[in-house]
Amino acid sequence: MLKPFDVMLVGVGGQGTLLATKVLAKAAQKKGYDIKVSEIKGMAQRGGSVVSQVRLAEKVHSPLITEGGADVILSFEKLEALRWLEYLKPGGTIIINNQSINPVPVLTGAAEYPSGVVEYIREKVNNTKVVNALETAVNCGSARTANVVLLGVLARYMPIEKETWLEALEEVVPDKFKKVNNSAFAAGYTI
Amino acid sequence: MKELMSGNMAIARGAYEAGVTVGVGYPGTPSTEVLENFARYPGIYAQWSPNEKVALEVGIGASLGGARVLVTMKHVGVNVAADPLFTLSYTGVNGGLVLLSADDPSMHSSQNEQDNRYYALMSKIPCLEPSSSQEAKDMMAAALDISERFDTPVMLRTTTRVSHSQSMVEIGERKEHELKEYNKNPQKYVMTPANARGRRRVLEERLRKLQEYAEKSPLNFVHEGDGEVGVITSGISYQYVREVLPGASVLKLGITNPLPENLIRRFASRVTKLIVVEELEPFLETQIKAMGIKVIGKEYLPKIGELNPRRLAEALQNAGIKVSDRYQAAGWLVKEKAPAVPPRPPVLCPGCPHRAAFYVLSKLKLTVTGDIGCYTLGSLSPLSAMDTCVCMGASVGMAHGMALANSSMKDKTVAVIGDSTFLHSGVTGLMDMVYNGGSSTVIILDNRTTAMTGHQDHPATGRTLMGRPAQEVDLEALVKALGVKRVQVVDPVDIDNFEQVVKEEVSAPEPSVIIARRPCALLSKEPRAAVTVDPELCIGCRLCLKLGCPALSIQDGAAQVNTILCSGCGLCVQVCKQGAIVKGGRDNA
Numbered sequence: 001m002l003k004p005f006d007v008m009l010v011g012v013g014g015q016g017t018l019l020a021t022k023v024l025a026k027a028a029q030k031k032g033y034d035i036k037v038s039e040i041k042g043m044a045q046r047g048g049s050v051v052s053q054v055r056l057a058e059k060v061h062s063p064l065i066t067e068g069g070a071d072v073i074l075s076f077e078k079l080e081a082l083r084w085l086e087y088l089k090p091g092g093t094i095i096i097n098n099q100s101i102n103p104v105p106v107l108t109g110a111a112e113y114p115s116g117v118v119e120y121i122r123e124k125v126n127n128t129k130v131v132n133a134l135e136t137a138v139n140c141g142s143a144r145t146a147n148v149v150l151l152g153v154l155a156r157y158m159p160i161e162k163e164t165w166l167e168a169l170e171e172v173v174p175d176k177f178k179k180v181n182n183s184a185f186a187a188g189y190t191i
Numbered sequence: 192m193k194e195l196m197s198g199n200m201a202i203a204r205g206a207y208e209a210g211v212t213v214g215v216g217y218p219g220t221p222s223t224e225v226l227e228n229f230a231r232y233p234g235i236y237a238q239w240s241p242n243e244k245v246a247l248e249v250g251i252g253a254s255l256g257g258a259r260v261l262v263t264m265k266h267v268g269v270n271v272a273a274d275p276l277f278t279l280s281y282t283g284v285n286g287g288l289v290l291l292s293a294d295d296p297s298m299h300s301s302q303n304e305q306d307n308r309y310y311a312l313m314s315k316i317p318c319l320e321p322s323s324s325q326e327a328k329d330m331m332a333a334a335l336d337i338s339e340r341f342d343t344p345v346m347l348r349t350t351t352r353v354s355h356s357q358s359m360v361e362i363g364e365r366k367e368h369e370l371k372e373y374n375k376n377p378q379k380y381v382m383t384p385a386n387a388r389g390r391r392r393v394l395e396e397r398l399r400k401l402q403e404y405a406e407k408s409p410l411n412f413v414h415e416g417d418g419e420v421g422v423i424t425s426g427i428s429y430q431y432v433r434e435v436l437p438g439a440s441v442l443k444l445g446i447t448n449p450l451p452e453n454l455i456r457r458f459a460s461r462v463t464k465l466i467v468v469e470e471l472e473p474f475l476e477t478q479i480k481a482m483g484i485k486v487i488g489k490e491y492l493p494k495i496g497e498l499n500p501r502r503l504a505e506a507l508q509n510a511g512i513k514v515s516d517r518y519q520a521a522g523w524l525v526k527e528k529a530p531a532v533p534p535r536p537p538v539l540c541p542g543c544p545h546r547a548a549f550y551v552l553s554k555l556k557l558t559v560t561g562d563i564g565c566y567t568l569g570s571l572s573p574l575s576a577m578d579t580c581v582c583m584g585a586s587v588g589m590a591h592g593m594a595l596a597n598s599s600m601k602d603k604t605v606a607v608i609g610d611s612t613f614l615h616s617g618v619t620g621l622m623d624m625v626y627n628g629g630s631s632t633v634i635i636l637d638n639r640t641t642a643m644t645g646h647q648d649h650p651a652t653g654r655t656l657m658g659r660p661a662q663e664v665d666l667e668a669l670v671k672a673l674g675v676k677r678v679q680v681v682d683p684v685d686i687d688n689f690e691q692v693v694k695e696e697v698s699a700p701e702p703s704v705i706i707a708r709r710p711c712a713l714l715s716k717e718p719r720a721a722v723t724v725d726p727e728l729c730i731g732c733r734l735c736l737k738l739g740c741p742a743l744s745i746q747d748g749a750a751q752v753n754t755i756l757c758s759g760c761g762l763c764v765q766v767c768k769q770g771a772i773v774k775g776g777r778d779n780a
Contacts, residue, residue: 012535013537025195025357026195029195029359034358034359035195035357035358035359036356036357036358037195037356037357037358038352038355038356038357039355039356039357040299040351040355047535047537047538047540047741048535048536048537048538049535060358061430061431061433061434062430062431062433062434062499062500063352063356063357063358063427063430064352064431064499064500066499066500066501066504066518066523067501067522067523068522068523068524069517069522069523079532079533079535080535082526082529082530082532083532083535085524085526085529086523086524086525086526087523088523088524089522090522090524102744103533103534103535103536104535104536104538104739104741105533105534105536105572106533106744107736107739107740107741107743107744108572108573108736108737108739109733109736109745110572110573111531111533111534112531112533113533114530114531114532114533115530116530117530120529120530124524125524
């Protein structure tokens, strides 16, 4: 019996959440899970808030995760972690990439980027893991692999073996970027 | 073999496997990927039409020509295609014809959330509603069979969560479908009143037969549960019901028009409490109530917006129905005393040529009748340069109408419309304005693509959906042919010139068209150096922030450029009065 597992990947358009979702789904498929993935495209692609919901179980019905339902939230950006926090299951884990991307209302001065986001979440959620994926990715050779670093971090919290993840990663990313993505994943996995 | 597929990919696959050879549509979220995926299969033909009405008409022709046909559009596209649809119902088909209507409850990317099942009811055609990608694929094939067996177009109706959610699909082989012979049959295909009266009777007889079919079809099935609570549902709502009420008996309707009355009666008689769970309108509920069956539904369930397991659980609990443990309590974290989370609305991309156009329109304080596309984002702050957005093509007629009602608005109003939208349904509006002596200005924001839905080609891009070169529509010649004498083609990113041209044309006493031409920033492959700010010259006046560019901000009293986001379009260089922003970065080229 495969353990049901619900994951949300949240971030900002352009951060690579969709590719990360693809790898995750591929890995889960290899593990033998029934899978449902829900993404909202369209308007959200233009720098808006982006959410992927991935549900794994022997048999999945709803493609949507409910508030209080996600075993893990993987947030590519701090503010987005706070925006989707209520979707975390009591006792669940939130992984936060320690990066701020200002929404346009903040850039134009119409709103403020809140301070103390990570502190607030830490206070509410015991299992809060904060990582600097961008820095790790740069050290691995490409800032563009921050999404794969985060995937490596996520892998540690999921009932899927490392080898399965690596196979999935190999199948999804283009050949010429395999090496850098593999090292980004490995770096994330050991954080 | 099983593959993870979105509902849209599965519909394309289903069409391919079932021998569809002609696919036609107009892009629109959440329908677009169906035709894009279908176009990649071998041995088929797929095309974008300028609008949904034309797409359906091409589809009707292809069906009469004997092919199996798929026509795709979003829910509001069916409004455009409604004219041929209602009479297609009278003529019937030759090769099977399926109309995909992808509805958008909650308006993730739409201007309304109409429930298109009513189109099936009103045009008297069958409606099939899948609840997963596997069903989407299977129902595509079933819809074609129904279409040919009952000589009717069939609506396959999805919603955003069915079209865009991915789930596992069993892949099969393609079955080639022999082209049907076309036979001349004016009584069936020439809908003059005398012939149409004959077909009108056929329509009712066909509906009666379809109802009989629906009573036995495996597309309508019962999931056996306890006899206490019975649920009648369709589409994605079925998945939420199974999640929230795992023990209930469920009548899952795959065919939602016409309804299997006897099946519904039998199901109703077996359960103590009967509830209809459906998104948007009480489409099933009203009809079931009209059968004299006692059900509950919209007095508890929301009519507005899409359902989800939480909304469903709340509604069921209010109705006194016990839901599964997992959905009983509000187990989520309440964000008390949390820092305020500012919204993150979608924005025009860095380097977007529309930003330049809207900056100028905002500066000139014009009333702007707008249209549908990426550029509708020009309505948002800080540009705030759009007054209206109603439907595809509406901008042109509305600008003319405003000037008719109030002549003082004439010199202060412009219509803005994208290239794809103009070809979709702006041409007739402009024809109307010229013919009726209007003198408004229409700005065609020509970014050489259908950008919002993901860069689809259209008749002015010079390429087809299948990647073949095509004759380009000459927009200048087209608007001149409509009788517009004042036509100027400009690059909106040269903002001083663009402003001058807008001023000229708005004050001209005759209709005018400005073609603001520059390709979508996302189509440009050449990397350009980000701009740089000279902190000595920047006085922190925030003028550049009026562009609403995601690459610009003020930090520590001076403008800052995000060099990863900046496309180097140079718009801010022109806007800065201090000369503090310079093109072609010194240290970040």
